[in-house]
Amino acid sequence: MFDEKSDPQKPSIFSEILSLLSANFSQYFMFIALIVIMLIFTIATDGVFISSRNISNLLNQMGYIAVLAVGMTLVIVIRHIDLSVGYLAGFLGAFAAIAMTSWGWPVYAVIPVVLILGALSGLLTSLPIAKLGVPAFVSTMAAGLIFRGALLLVTMGTGTIIIRDPVFNAIGNGFIPDIPDIGFLDDRHKVTLIIGVIAIIFSIISAIRSRQKKISYNFEVSSMPMFILQMILTSAIIGYVVWVLSGYNGLSWSLVVVLIVVALFTFITTKTPLGRHIYAVGGNPEAAELSGISVARITQLVFAFMGVLSALSGILYASRLQSATTTAGLGFETDAIAAAFVGGVSAAGGVGTITGSIIGALVMMSLTSGMNLMGIDISIQYIVRGAVLVGAVIVDRATRKGR
Amino acid sequence: MEQPILEMKSITKEFPGVKALDEVTFSVAKGEIHCLVGENGAGKSTLMKVLSGVHPYGTYSGEIFINGEPQKFSGIRDSESAGIAIIYQELALVPELSVYDNIFLGNEITNGLTIDSYETIKQAADILKKVGLDVNPETKVKTLGVGKQQLIEIAKALKKDVKILILDEPTAALNETDSDNLLELIKGLKKQGVTCILISHKLREVLAVADTITVLRDGKTICTLDNREHQVRENTLIRHMVGRSIDNVFPKREKVEIGEEVLRLENWSAYSPALGRQILKDININVHAGEIVGIAGLMGSGRTELAKSIFGNPDHFHVSGKIFIKGKEQKFRNPHDAIISQLAYVTEDRKGNGLILIQDVKTNITLSNLREITERGIINENEEIVVANEYKENLNIKTPSIEQKVLNLSGGNQQKVSLGKWLFVKPGVMILDEPTRGIDVGAKYEIYTIMNSLVERGMSIIMISSELPEILGMSDRIYVMSGGQIKGELAGEEATQEKIMEIAVEY
DSSP states (O other): OOSOOOOOOOOOHHHHHHHHHHHTHHHHHHHHHHHHHHHHHHHHTTTSTTSHHHHHHHHHHTHHHHHHHHHHHHHHHTTOOOSOHHHHHHHHHHHHHHHHHTSOOOHHHHHHHHHHHHHHHHHHHHHHHHHHOOOHHHHHHHHHHHHHHHHHHHTTTTSSEEOOOHHHHHHHHOBOOOOOOOSSSTTSOHHHHHHHHHHHHHHHHHHHHHHHHHHHTTOOOOOHHHHHHHHHHHHHHHHHHHHHHHTTTOOBHHHHHHHHHHHHHHHHHHHSHHHHHHHHHHHOHHHHHHTTOOHHHHHHHHHHHHHHHHHHHHHHHHHHHTEEOTTTTTTHHHHHHHHHHHTTOOTTSSOOOHHHHHHHHHHHHHHHHHHHHTTOOHHHHHHHHHHHHHHHHHHHHHHHTTO | OOOOSEEEEEEEEEETTEEEEEEEEEEEOTTOEEEEEOOTTSSHHHHHHHHHTSSOTTSSEEEEEETTEEEOOOSHHHHHHTTEEEEOSSOOOOTTSBHHHHHTTTSOOEETTEEOHHHHHHHHHHHHHHTTOOOOTTSBGGGSOHHHHHHHHHHHHHTSOOSEEEEESTTTTOOHHHHHHHHHHHHHHHHTTOEEEEEOSOHHHHHHHOSEEEEEETTEEEEEEEOTTSOOOHHHHHHHHHSSOOSOSSOOOOOOOOOSEEEEEEEEEEEETTTTEEEEEEEEEEEETTOEEEEEEOTTSSHHHHHHHHTTOTTOOEEEEEEEETTEEEOOSSHHHHHHTTEEEEOSOIIIIIOOTTSBHHHHHHGGGGGGGEETTEEOHHHHHHHHHHHHHHTTOOOSOTTSBGGGSOHHHHHHHHHHHHHTTOOSEEEEESTTTTOOHHHHHHHHHHHHHHHHTTOEEEEEOSOHHHHHHHOSEEEEEETTEEEEEEETTTOOHHHHHHHHTOO
16 A cells, blocks of 8 residues: 555563553552551551451451542543532432332332432533533532532421331342351352352353454464463452452442443453543543543533442442431542542543542541541541552552653 | 864764764854754754854863853853854744843843833843844733844843854744844844854855854765855755765656646635634635646745645634535544545644654554554554655655654754655655745755655645755645635746745745
8 A cells, every 4th residue: 555664673571561560550559558557457467467257358448439439530530629529429319219219219219219319410510511611610519509409408397217128228238138048158148259259150160261362463472371371360350359349248249330330441441442431531631632532421421420420439438328318428528539530540641540539549548437437537647648649649640650 | 373262172962872962072163153953963063053052061071162161051041151042943932922021031030129111021022123133122022023033032132242143944934034133133233242153954044154164964064165255155054964976956857647636725714713813715626647747835824724724623713615626525623533544634834743753763653543453443663664664764864763753853854754654554645734834955855755656656735844855846836825714826847036026926
């Protein structure tokens, strides 16, 4: 087709591994930081921190923040912020409670309705941002005030609303059922273990498939020992988490919800054109627009996702407390934003992953849980969490510089 | 021999995986205009960053002497206090502030506590006179054109006691008049004893003003030429830069049969609500298959606005008139619609609105046509690698890998990525806006070759360019714009630089 033939320089495998490592350094760094934090707390609490019971509690408690962190990642990636998510979650949680207790709606109707309301709220909040260029900071802060007022309004007569629906309450407190004892591993949650084994098998099969696909394209793949090492590492992590959880009631429904949300949004962001469009808008909105991507539409969509996830967060929280309170949602947005930034999302836009933010949420939640176990006063806890947040962002910026 | 004002000896600077500078030696005599030339990626900018302390002492090896004194700059402040000022290609002015505020930004004149506006304005006016700029110092910078802004940058540098002034591609964004003014100013500064180091791709400029020319290639000093008597020839310079002789700057193209009409505008007008004025008026043009149509005109004549208004109007001008693609009238609501109708627009500003710099080469190439590599809603990443490698090979994009962030590529290679991205949408008509701005001679030649091969295959190209030789060398037909209107149409063979300029300055 063209006259000139190129002469591609092939980089050595070593330099490729090195560049891969440095490109993802911030994520590896936070992962390592998470493990270090967990180790420190394990030692400081004589192993209580790493006990099945505590890990299970920690994961279940973080559900409502984790889903918000997923949405917040996307919002920050497209260079915006959403300060309304906490009160939206609180308001929609109260809405769900009222719908079930006062209006007698069945739980199976309440949940989809609440999720749709969340999407609509997010969409509405995004309209001034996407259509008129109002800063997200202002638009979402205004929305937050409105949702807070709405929450107070609906809980005005009753105060705290107690939820009695067992199905609804199981979302935040229940665990997946187990099979009866079979005289083997009776002290463990067997269905959780089975799911873990299935997950490991699935991850190995998909890794092998992807490798074979690459080979069929004649692409370079990592060496066999390296590949096996990676698979062993992945399997070990899944296996360990599942083993720990199976020692105390097994997988909780709230963790199942979080895993589904994380899997879904990881899939969207990494595998689909929509994901590419989101990162393109974050990376350079003008270039994205000229590439045929509607920046306004992507903005609305991301805020709608954020709305749905806020609704989900509200459901998880109300269900966990088995009630809707007047203060529900207070400060959720701070935790979600902190999780995203600790997880390596860049405020400059276009950079950040779902898994990174989940690790960020885990770091923040581990700090809370660990310090609680150690009996550290809440005042010190805030200071430590603030220091970790700013420290993580400094490390992230320092390692990103010059690339 | 007199001691040189600046000497850089055996400068070596390495980035991970690349040796950007390899034992570079660079010596500048006092009071001369010294031009630094070389292809993109030759190491010119890196060398100047070493000199100005952006790459501090210790991150490179080698020595820097100013008036014979060894220097160890640990930052820009150090080099500034040694009398070095650098003006980058991208302007660093604050548009919302006034001219005098910008000139004294960071060095405000105060009377103890507050800014002494009277004194500042007075001094600013003096400095503006020095650079021959006749504007009110209280004007906001955003209301001035690029040419004047460039002069303000120089004024800003001159207010300090500058001994060595470094200008990195100062005329890249300027039209001919502004460029000439700037070059005259540099000559004037020389008379005042300021030593200038000028980096430029415009070789004619270089030959006109330089006393000495140093050529860099692949991070090495190739030669230093004496040009005090204007004895250096352009093709000599090019040969040193690329290491081969380019006999013809514009590659020959096979005679292409001009086909049917593929694009036509009728009474196309546009009003910009942001500017509050008419920016395009009654434009009637057409483009045929296999044709390169040049659009010439001065800065501000409305060429880019024309391109963008055709390409789905992303700036939301109020547009009237009709657009026909292959004889059928079309209405584009956004760039997406234009892409569907097989239009492509390669922007003049690849960093600003062309590429996503923080993403890698392959992601940029496939962005506008992800559908092509998506199966059942999932992007086939293996197919993407195949596609990206194909464009890397065909367009000769020099990058260690397609996973490299576009940020790390040189201007010419970024431009090729931009071209690749738009070729991947398989367009029928491609609008190229300043396709060779700020890129080196070798890459320019490659881009011309690519353009030729595209029209040979029946594609149409609309090329907007401020470089007249390029317009003349490449176009089958030329439209000349001025004041938002088409003021003339010339066939490629009858056009000359003089004819185009005559039309372009008519208002």
